[in-house]
Amino acid sequence: MAAPTERSARASIPLLFQARIALPAAWILLVVVLGLASPWLPIPPPNAMDFLAPAEAPSMKHLFGTDLDGRDLFARAVHGARISLFVGLVAPALGLLIGGTLGLLAAYYGGLLRASILGALDLILAFPTLVLALALTSVLGQSMENVTVALGIVSIPAFARIARASALPLLTREFVLAARTAGAGDPYILTREVLPNMLMPLLTYFLTMISVMIVAEGSLSFLGVGIPPPAPSWGGMIAYGREALERAPHVTLIPATVMFLTVLSLNLIGDWVRQRTEAKEGGLS
């Protein structure tokens, strides 16, 4: 009954609807494709210095200009996308995997297991997020992998909380009781009955966390305690350009703009997905 009106309503605002999601999606697609293809693109190596061309403004030869050591900023921005994508996807994936499992177990089992899982999560929550990430990278050492692990650990409690909150109401639902009555074991019920039904909120949160993690990696590298130079991390590039902010603002502003557009696009996409899934879940219940 509602379907035709919904479809006509959507058809009447195609332009707005498309611009709101198409532009961010196109930007993210561009960042992903360029980032993945960067080793094969006809661009200079990201760390190749040209001391004869320091801090050049954007031109046909250097699309984004060069930085203070004459390194091509377009090449660095594109290679930096690889770092941002790696940290932005792998760190929340670690959080999702570990936090999701812990949350599910803490929802299903009681007693000592639940108490120790919740206790371990409280332990992570006893620290401000960035301070814990700093302490972890300080101990683990500064590299892309260690920054990713540190940020992954920091994101565990939120994923666990969401997993537990979405699993708890499912455990008393008919289909779980039916599976149990039919003689299904715990692993079957958890992975086949409960898990598929709690994936949506977890994945929505995962989407939100991608941009949070890109910003976190940028912050750590900006502070000089993340991914060490000369790796072209966007945050590191911004910190490096700061020294010549007055003389050559583009060295800072270009990576800053790239980062802003990426984070904004991810937020817009996340918002759009969240609105749609929430509406859908509301419609079901």
Added chain:
Amino acid sequence: MTAASFIRNIGRRTARLLAVALVAAATTFFLFELLPGSLADAILGEDARPEDIAKLEAELGLDRPVVERFGGWLWQAVQGDLGQSHITGEPVARAIVERLPVSIELMLLAQLVGLAIALPLGIWAGYREGTSVDRAISGGAFATLAIPHFVLGILLILVFAIWLRWLPATGFVPFSTDPIGNLRSMVLPTLTLALVEAPIYLRLLRSDLASTLREEFITVARAKGLSDRQILLQHALRPSSFSMLTVMGINIGHLIGGAVIIETLFALPGIGRLLIEGIIKRDYLVVQGLVLFISVAFVAVNMAVDAVYALIDPRLRHGRTH
């Protein structure tokens, strides 16, 4: 609330605070046990001579069993001794006490300015829900959320310090030597931190206010002939600000992280910059002491905020939501 239950409540909170602080201390201590090799190796570096390492290990008491060392470290920490920097020799606790006022000033000013930005804009957008004013304010807030602290700070430096030359970009003037200079040096750092926090508060206030304005008691107030200003400020604002206030409390961890970044960016001598410098110089005892101090302070502030909510919100005071 009776006096007895009030005291019991405080006792329970204090016990919980102590428990979490102890857990935070243990985590901090054993985190630094994860360092490859001993702390002495890490301090002296890879090229250190074995006899120097042995000497420093004895000095730091690293030859004792780990549980004994944790006990000793904790006992000293309780007495306010967090060890000393092996680079400058300055006691960590003294460095914290000296630099803490800067960080607290930054965070308090940022919360105030953030609220001063979020309140009027949030009320305006909520009042005009769905109009172009609302779309402009909400859209601006959404876009601002995508600007990281350090990018926003650099933009403000570029505009106000380099192009307009109104304010100093970096450098800190202590309040005791020159109050005006102190406030001038705090304007850009405060504004940066406030502009990151304000959109979060603004969005919550806007949506809560918009839904409050659809409630029946607002219709009644309108029917009584009250002006929009009276309805907004006297009737709608208070019930609409709870989630914003809650998030302001929860947000303290975010605020601390922001302060660390902004102190480093603007070269403010606060504890955040001390932490970053400690990490870069591998001054592990400073880092360890600071992480302990920050986490205990964080937990204590969180619990204080909880307690204040219990006083403000009658539902929590009577424990009905639990």
